[in-house]
Amino acid sequence: MLSSSNVSPSNYTFTSVIKSSADLCELKIGKGVHCHAVVSGFGLDSYVQASFVALYAKCGDVGGARKVFDEMPVKSVVAWNSLVSGLEQNGLGGEAIRVFYQMRESGLEPDSATFVSVLSACAQTGGIGLGSWVHRYIVDNGLELNVKLGTALVNLYSRCGDVGKARGVFDEMKETNVAAWTAMISAYGSHGCGKKAVEFFNKMEDDDGPIPNDVTFVAVLSACAHAGLVEEGRSVYKRMSKRYGLVPRVEHHVCMVDMLGRAGFLDEAYSFIHELDAAGKATSPALWTAMLGACKMHRNYDLGVEIAKRLIALEPENPGHHVMLSNIYALSGKTDEVSHVRDGMIKNNLRKQVGYSVIEVEKKTYMFSMGDESHPETGEIYKYLETLMSRCKEIGYAPVSEEVMHQVEEEEKEYALRYHSEKLAVAFGLLKTVDEAITVVKNLRICEDCHAAFKYISIVSNRQIIVRDKLRFHHFQNGSCSCLDYW
DNA sequence: GTAGGGTTAG
Numbered sequence: 001m002l003s004s005s006n007v008s009p010s011n012y013t014f015t016s017v018i019k020s021s022a023d024l025c026e027l028k029i030g031k032g033v034h035c036h037a038v039v040s041g042f043g044l045d046s047y048v049q050a051s052f053v054a055l056y057a058k059c060g061d062v063g064g065a066r067k068v069f070d071e072m073p074v075k076s077v078v079a080w081n082s083l084v085s086g087l088e089q090n091g092l093g094g095e096a097i098r099v100f101y102q103m104r105e106s107g108l109e110p111d112s113a114t115f116v117s118v119l120s121a122c123a124q125t126g127g128i129g130l131g132s133w134v135h136r137y138i139v140d141n142g143l144e145l146n147v148k149l150g151t152a153l154v155n156l157y158s159r160c161g162d163v164g165k166a167r168g169v170f171d172e173m174k175e176t177n178v179a180a181w182t183a184m185i186s187a188y189g190s191h192g193c194g195k196k197a198v199e200f201f202n203k204m205e206d207d208d209g210p211i212p213n214d215v216t217f218v219a220v221l222s223a224c225a226h227a228g229l230v231e232e233g234r235s236v237y238k239r240m241s242k243r244y245g246l247v248p249r250v251e252h253h254v255c256m257v258d259m260l261g262r263a264g265f266l267d268e269a270y271s272f273i274h275e276l277d278a279a280g281k282a283t284s285p286a287l288w289t290a291m292l293g294a295c296k297m298h299r300n301y302d303l304g305v306e307i308a309k310r311l312i313a314l315e316p317e318n319p320g321h322h323v324m325l326s327n328i329y330a331l332s333g334k335t336d337e338v339s340h341v342r343d344g345m346i347k348n349n350l351r352k353q354v355g356y357s358v359i360e361v362e363k364k365t366y367m368f369s370m371g372d373e374s375h376p377e378t379g380e381i382y383k384y385l386e387t388l389m390s391r392c393k394e395i396g397y398a399p400v401s402e403e404v405m406h407q408v409e410e411e412e413k414e415y416a417l418r419y420h421s422e423k424l425a426v427a428f429g430l431l432k433t434v435d436e437a438i439t440v441v442k443n444l445r446i447c448e449d450c451h452a453a454f455k456y457i458s459i460v461s462n463r464q465i466i467v468r469d470k471l472r473f474h475h476f477q478n479g480s481c482s483c484l485d486y487w
Numbered sequence: 488g489t490a491g492g493g494t495t496a497g
Binding site: 010011012013014015016018019045046047048049050051052053054076077078079080081082083084085086111112113114115116117119120146147148149150151152153154155177178179180181182183184185186213214215216217218219221222225250251252253254255257258285286287289290292293320471 | 488489490491492493494495496497
């Protein structure tokens with residue numbers, strides 16, 4: 001158009017080209033188009049500007065998106081929505097929620113696209129307070145519960161710990177599609193209800209529901225993996241290509257390795273990887289990461305060390321692999337090797353992620369980190385936690401020994417401070433509420449010791465404790481956990 | 488005939 005025609009691009013042209021760049025994640029091309037649009041005099045067009053906010057956000061350049069947005073003289077609802085969804089999709093749920101409040105202060109009326117992004121942000125951060133407010137707002141203002149909004153609500157309730165409510169919303173939806181069904185299957189799976197996930201998938205196949213896609217299969221296989229449903233998983237995996245003509249991708253392979261490995265079929269998991277390798281299908285580090293998890297779980301230290309070393313050679317910058325190697329050495333009692341790995345990490349400036357836990361009490365959010373003393377009621381929380389722990393010990397709780405704890409530690413550790421963030425959050429929650437179940441959201445995986453402790457705490461406090469960790473949910477009640485210790 | 492929204496492993 002530019003080189004061989006006499007027509008000049010209009011604002012319509014630019015928005016379309018910018019959207020294409022965004023869909024292709026072509027930030028460089030997009031930036032070129034941005035310059036071109038400004039030079040051509042469309043820099044202040046509301047449509048063009050909004051599309052640039054989305055472009056930068058979709059390409060992961062949150063700063064760039066913000067800059068364009070801040071410089072807009074008049075900010076449209078779509079521009080606000082682009083920023084909110086951009087932040088949420090880049091993992092900045094808290095930031096997205098702050099921007100949503102600013103949008104309200106500016107006096108603009110949010111629409112259903114705003115709410116979809118805000119609900120996703122709430123799901124991400126565990127913000128059920130705002131999330132259920134949005135749900136009420138939708139109902140009170142008679143907003144139509146379309147598929148995307150409904151699915152966002154299903155996801156919200158699932159990721160905030162209430163599968164029942166998630167299902168309630170699903171049943172209320174007038175129209176459903178494959179994403180809605182997949183969200184529901186994933187809800188059952190992440191709460192350890194593998195059987196229900198498979199039943200729901202079968203229902204989808206039988207009751208002329210939507211045709212499952214590759215994402216659906218990831219959700220079903222993952223549900224099988226976490227519930228020990230090996231036979232069901234194998235059958236689903238076969239059906240995927242036979243009945244639906246879908247070609248399994250790395251994600252599906254990882255689920256299979258994870259499923260076989262968790263169930264203790266280490267040999268089979270291992271040969272599954274080798275068969276893929278022999279078939280020339282690119283073997284991704286993720287497959288070995290899943291295999292490594294199985295080795296640790298089933299205490300196969302020799303194979304674990306071998307795989308961890310292989311992974312470190314493949315991805316030397318990934319701190320997770322070093323932590324795994326160190327943990328396996330610690331569990332097998334090789335203290336010297338542990339220090340060796342740790343020293344190497346420090347030398348190469350590889351830091352573990354810092355863990356934190358969040359709990360909402362009466363619509364206010366409280367964040368705890370390990371050994372945290374920033375909370376005004378710290379003294380009281382620690383004292384209550386001590387009481388809880390000693391009552392747990394009376395009925396059989398044995399803490400994982402200090403020695404192993406320090407070595408297997410997955411969070412930043414301070415010797416003088418003994419409690420993980422999730423223990424502090426749980427103690428705080430029990431202290432501040434009566435009778436109801438408490439829900440804690442953690443950014444990393446829950447540790448073995450806290451997992452054991454919460455089972456006992458659920459008995460001595462006679463409460464249900466729900467913990468969402470990086471991957472899934474744990475419902476502690478009457479001394480046992482919904483994951484059946486099958487992480 | 489232009490811009491924004493939901494589901495996925497480790």
